[in-house]
Amino acid sequence: MTDTETLSRLRGVISRLARELNATATGEGLTPTQASVLGLIAFRGPLGLTELAQLEGVNPTMLSRVVGRLTELALIQRDPNPEDLRVIQVEATEAGREVHERVKLLRTEAIGACLDELPDKSVRQIIDALPALEELALALRATHS
Structure with a gap:
């Protein structure tokens, strides 16, 4: 097991990366939460509101406001579930x-621009760490499912 200080550093880096990437959504006029919900709906939809709240990890009141705004912007539509x-x-x-595709592209370009500024050795270490970070993401998701 890794020591607490190292785990705290990892958590901090992940949080800072998420905040910086979330900021790219503001270029589309969306808050980070709106962009995240839109991305989830675009990727996994159609989704029921209960499932969406669970997947996004937001309370129903917050989700209702986000869904309302995305509906006003004509980025999502609400429909009755054909089964119920x-x-x-x-x-x-x-x-x-x-x-959603523009937000993804902006985020990808932002990462690419930053990687271009880093030393080659750092870029290689980041790329080499991807499989382990993907495993970490899956493990975190499994603990919250």
Whole structure:
């Protein structure tokens, strides 16, 4: 097991990376939470609101506001679930999928620009760490499922 200081450093780096990447969504006029919810809907939709709240890890009140705003912006649409018409599900519109793709591209370009500024050795270490970081992400997800 790794010592607490190292674990704290890792958590801090992951949090800072997430904050910096989330900031790229503001170029599309979305808050980080709105961009995250839109991305989840575009990637996994259509989704019921309960499932969406669980996947995103936000409370229903916050999700309701985010879904309302994304609906106002015509980035998602709300429809009755064909299996249970009492349940609402949300799905990305074409405009929503386009915004999501632009946000992904902005984030990818931001990472690429930063990697271009780093020494080759650091870039290689980051790339080499990807499989382990992907395992970490899966393990964290499994503990919250």
